[in-house]
Amino acid sequence: MKQSILKGLTLLTLAATLALTACGNSGGNNGESNAANSGGKADPNAPVKLKIMWQGPDTRHQAMLKTQEVYTKLNPSVTFSPEYMAWDDYWKKLPTLAASHSLPDVLHMDGAYIQEFATRGTLEDLSDIDLTGVIDDKTLENLKIDGKLYGIPISRNAQGIAFNKEALAAAGIELPKKDWTWDEYFDFARNARAKLPEGVYPIGDSTTWDHYLYYQMSYGKGPIIQEDGKKFNLDKELFMKFYGIYAEFREKKIVPPADMGSAFKDNDPQADPMASGKVMTRGATVGSVGALTQLMPGKVGIVNMPVGPEGGGWAQPTIFLSVSTDAKHKDAAKAFIKWFVTEKEAGQTYGMNFGIPIYDDIYAALEPNLEEKDKLGKELYDVAKDKAMPFSPAAAGWTEWIDNYKKTMDAVMFGQKSLEDAYNEITKSGNAIAEKQSSK
Template sequence: MRRGKPAALLLTGLTLLLAATACSSGGGNDGGNGAANGNAGASGNGEETKAAEPAALGMMWWGPDERHTATKSALELYTKQNPNVTFKPEFMAWDAYWQKLPTLAASKSIPDVLQMDAAYIQEYVARGQLEDLSDVDLSGIVDPKVVENLKIGGKLYGIPLSQNAQGIAFNKTELEQYGIPLPQQNWTYDEYFQWARDARAKLPEGKYPIGDTTSWDGFNMYQTSMGKPPVMADGGKTFTLDKELFMKFYETYADFRKDKIVPPAEKAAAFLENDPQADPMASGVVMTRGATTGSVSALEQLMPGKVGVVNMPTGPSGGGWAQSTIFLSVSANSKHKDDAKRFVRWFITDKDAGQTLGLTRGIPINPEIYKELEPTLAEKDKLGKEIYDLSVEKALPFYSAAAGFSEWVDTYNKEMQAVTYGQQSIEAAYDKINKMGTELAAKAGS
């Protein structure tokens, strides 16, 4: 699972927290018209059955400015095609979005339509905040296997918007300038770490080949690549934090801090992704950072012509992920569920909407939409496709945090930040993180 996040997360050199990386039934009328009968898309251009009564749909999403602009234009297009439907849009950066959504969920005031991430969708389903969208007809639009893989408890709670992948972006211009070989597809973790050591020897003082890591999902990718189970499985009932791999992984980074292969903790804490002055890579301080299919375009705009991409490091079982991670969901408390369902289907079927939205949420899930876009792709868009193409061969599933593990995710980051500042040992951090995770899994199991 991308967003204006502090780059202390893995992949300043390794990953984005997806991201990308990544919601009780109430007054609606699901009575069986429109999308509920599979008639949401009547025309080849994805036109929806018009709403009979006026409806003002709230819609909320996160992302960079490019996504905001494109989405607002798409909403205007939908209203033009469906005059009885208007929108109350609300958009923000990733961090602000996930700080606000829990408050809205607690008051049952989530907007009719909301963007949802694979890292959080199970949590909001468990809270009873998201409507079942299994009755939205996706035949001929989304591969049935994809739909089946995305179901939770046999129901579909999010309409997938794109194919996404996690990779690494690198400053190819500066790497070439300093005579450092460019990263190659399907490199292993051992090769990745050795590349960082070798690059350090060629870089001047104040520049670093990779970033430090404090995020659980970065380690989870390492653990699963080595053939071990994911940290969380079975909806959080199974918890596996492999101590041997944990110690090896973070001892490597401890050595990297000593050898100035990663930035010091104080400098890493000041990074802010996609900020022209504070982005670790765009500022020229770090040579690599995490990027996804949907997020790399923002970096390319900051560094036109200087960005290269590669897939995540791999282990014996593969590495990284490549799949749908971003969705449109409908609030279980919406008073306009039928209208919302028609809209979310339109969002991935209307060709004009496809042109308007472009690749602002990654490679469109609908192959016909992508086919329309392909001849006009800009360099920033081609990079997103390149990340997906490079990643899919070795990709593992995307593993999200289980419901009830939000505090654990925050604790993981806090304890590992304490390690980077030299305030506690790696083993002490492991003991705290493992104890809390084991207790949460036992609670989930009971």
């Protein structure tokens, strides 16, 4: 799956640049005098311009801009300096901003990276924001890092698989069903290959760590990265079996050729594997399936991730709003985040662009007027939650390993490296990082 909430990005500099922020980062305000930050009494009418930054498709960008307009109408002294970009660009830029102590006041965080940024001292503890009756205590406790809450969850999310129901039905292929097993998933791919036209593929190739991660977890072998990054756990038997199947699929042209697969880009009208008509299935989340539906209206079906004895995939909050330790207006930033999460007027403005709103009252207000794309997101969450396993992001210090995992498996996909060599390289580097983390 080329992109998911745990997508392995080319962030070779993340750990190094974030490490720089740990030196000399006192959580100050970059020299700007601000009574709220210095412990004095702030003037509630003093003009404040909040820098805010997020990522996503254009529909999310427009919704966020409108939400800020609404907030400024309600709070005329607060205006915004927004910056937004695509997923890849966002996560490449954020480490550089962190290293130069120039992160915005409010920023979007993702479950895949929040621990990395939090443990480097770049995010504020938001435990003092009162969310009583809005988000249950158990959910908040599960999201804490070392007892602190570094991001306020704004939506419920889940992982699943989207498929082209129109094209599959036209080819006489049985559609995927809820709680299908991994064996059924692979058999679906084999059977569909015989009925699809040349140059059209039932599933995509797999080279990212998260796709294999949940395969391993579903068979009861646990996460790959454990004990806050101090233990490495890659099951060789399952690893060889999983990627051995994909090797078979490459040989039999059940998955796209390597050059085609490496060029795919989710939610791009021409380069998306499904929207381009090249692949019949792809990974999806509650937040991303809506964008895909807009590219393929009426054609997208969803199903949960394949399951093993322990379940399959995940379903929990993964999208957060955080306040940086570089923030010049921390109190104002916290006030905006609380409003964003708790007020119906905010939720009705940004809608389902971040997934299913975390506050049930906001979703209930939206539900009567949901569009097809939004209903599909809720359907994905509902179908995923029954068998969902815990969300398992990488610990701090493992970003480079994730990137190298993909590079190594890409080499296998292109026939440049054997599977045995790939396992040995991935394991060697993983054990080295775990040993280093344990010695800290």
